[in-house]
Amino acid sequence: MKAIVITRGGAPEALQIREIEPPPLLPGHARVTLRAAGLNHRDLWQRIGYPGPEPMILGSDGAGTVEAVGADDDRAWVGQEVVINPSLYWGDREDAPGPNYQVLGNPTFGTYAESVTVPVENVAPKPAHLDFVQAAAFPLAGLTAWRALFGQGALQPGQTVLLPGIGSGVAGFALAFAKIAGARAIVTSSSQDKLEKAKAQGADFAADYTDDRWEQQVRDYAAPAGIDLVIDHSGEKTLPAGVRLVRPGGRVVFLGVTTGERLELGLRETYFKQVHLVGTMMGSPREFLALCRFIELHRYTPQVNHVYPMEEVAAAHALMEAGGQYGKIVLTI
DSSP: EEEEEEEOOGGGGOOOEEOOOOOOOOTTTTEEEEEEOOOOOHHHHHHHHOOOOOOOOOOEEEEEEEEEEEEEGGGGTTOOOEEEEEEEEEEESSSSOTTTTSSSSSOOOOBBBBBEEEEGGGGEEETSSSSSHHTSSSSHHHHHIIIIIIIISSOOOOOOOEEETTTTTTHHHHHHHHHHTTEEEEESSSSSHHHHHHHHHOOOEEEESSSTHHHHHHHHHTTTTTTEEEEEESSSSHHHHHHEEEEEEEEEEEOOTTTOOOOOOHHHEEEHTTTTTEESSSHHHHHHHHHHHHHTTOOOOEEEEEEEGGGGGHHHHHHHHHTOOOOOOEEEE
């Protein structure tokens, strides 16, 4: 099969198209002919840090058609249009993944290829109203946002969620899902363009965090009930503000460390307010199926603003690395 591989870490040019042998099709697995693959920041980190030398196929998000299965019991999947759940070997518990958990796209061959082989439990029917490019845009970031909002964040209709750093994939999906669920959404960014786009997407209030008054502006808007939930994907530079801003008894769900993983936190304020600090990542197969049903029921369409043929994967990576996108970047296969 034709695939985009890396054999060493480095710049976007480290991504090369080669012919590579697909992995064997084992019982309980499905091979999917891919039509599109979505990009995530995880792909950048894997590309930069990959030690090599064995070829690796990156990519966690994909959509296509099941071409073959490893067991006769699963033959009903053959020919179905599906979306890939990149959360592999989660296990039976909902509160946390099991010891064999991994994310598709290193060490298991990912979706930057003509086909991908995954456990059958990791394919789900593609929402019928989405084309393959749209379907490939939501799995990793959409599942992460879904669990953060509803599984770990317990968001309810009428509540208020704060989404720092709007413009990322997870924050964009969290904004869309929160609004569909009947919540109010406050977003922050240093980019006026991203703030305006978020308001066009439905954000109720947008604050520029380079303004010294932004925390007070957010408090004033959320009064009197306050902020029920903060979804933080940046870490060191943003999470303490979330703790300060969330209401007593509220939740701060965090899922990334793009600005650093060490921080000073006022514990006295945190326990006096009885703030729930909750870590999260990805989600279970049950949550992925619930997300797909939600998307189909509400006919939600992911915002895809940049589409590249797989031969231009280096340009797609360069765009994401520069932070020049709002909405998802997708490769056509």
